[in-house]
Amino acid sequence: SSELTQDPAVSVALGQTVRITCQGDSLRSYYTSWYQQKPGQAPVLVIYGKNIRPSGIPDRFSGSSSGNTASLTITGAQAEDEADYYCNSRDNPWVFGGGTKLTVL
Amino acid sequence: QVQLVESGGGLVKPGGSLRLSCAASGFTFSDYYMSWIRQAPGKGLEWVSYISSSSSYTNYADSVKGRFTISRDNAKNSLFLQMNSLRAEDTAVYYCAREGGDGYNLYYFDYWGQGTLVTVSS
Numbered sequence A: 001s002s003e004l005t006q007d008p009a010v011s012v013a014l015g016q017t018v019r020i021t022c023q024g025d026s027l028r029s030y031y032t033s034w035y036q037q038k039p040g041q042a043p044v045l046v047i048y049g050k051n052i053r054p055s056g057i058p059d060r061f062s063g064s065s066s067g068n069t070a071s072l073t074i075t076g077a078q079a080e081d082e083a084d085y086y087c088n089s090r091d092n093p094w095v096f097g098g099g100t101k102l103t104v105l
Numbered sequence B: 001q002v003q004l005v006e007s008g009g010g011l012v013k014p015g016g017s018l019r020l021s022c023a024a025s026g027f028t029f030s031d032y033y034m035s036w037i038r039q040a041p042g043k044g045l046e047w048v049s050y051i052s053s054s055s056s057y058t059n060y061a062d063s064v065k066g067r068f069t070i071s072r073d074n075a076k077n078s079l080f081l082q083m084n085s086l087r088a089e090d091t092a093v094y095y096c097a098r099e100g101g102d103g104y105n106l107y108y109f110d111y112w113g114q115g116t117l118v119t120v121s122s
Helices: none
Strands: A009-012 A018-023 A033-037 A044-047 A061-066 A069-074 A083-090 A094-096 A100-104 B003-007 B010-012 B018-025 B034-039 B045-051 B058-060 B068-073 B078-083 B092-101 B107-112 B116-120
Touching: A009 A018, A018 A100, A033 B107, A044 A061, A044 B107, A069 A083, A083 B107, A094 B045, B003 B092, B018 B034, B018 B092, B018 B116, B034 B078, B034 B107, B045 B068, B045 B078, B045 B092, B058 B068
Parallel strands: A009 A100, B010 B116
Antiparallel strands: A018 A069, A033 A044, A033 A083, A061 A069, A083 A094, A083 A100, B003 B018, B018 B078, B034 B045, B034 B092, B045 B058, B068 B078, B092 B107, B092 B116
């Protein structure tokens, strides 16, 4: 199966914009989905498809994709956005990125 | 509202067996593919297995193939994972998750349970 590569850790100042990226060959064929996971909790879907937010997800979360790279952008990061973020794609048959730990300073 | 509730986790010795269950409610269970996804302590997410809506198709990660069996009972809105020949590296929180998508190039896990912890240790 293919792999999805994420930066292990990213930090952002409170109220600023941060981009979390995910790279992998499967992203050329399938849309990426993004999940937020806070300590001790189950993952929560935050973005899927062509920048679709499930009900209840703030509009500061957005997604984009180009070639083999997908991005999750948080515009105006809040303290409650501090979490681990995972990308995911359908590929033989499923693959997750290694996760990015987001710290809000 | 959609709910997924896992059960059946616990402490088991290497080589032992365990059966996990996931009780679904709030949606038409028989319409959806379902998956098991696990997370070892301090590690990332790893997809384990999926089953199609009518149980016609199943698939497994290489790490569990031949040892784990996924199944479902649509009449009881339940998903199962039979885990045999357990190893220390199978220690993880196991989540059941509902699959969404268009069957073409859009796929995602839109609902997850809270997980059940499986610990394999002597």
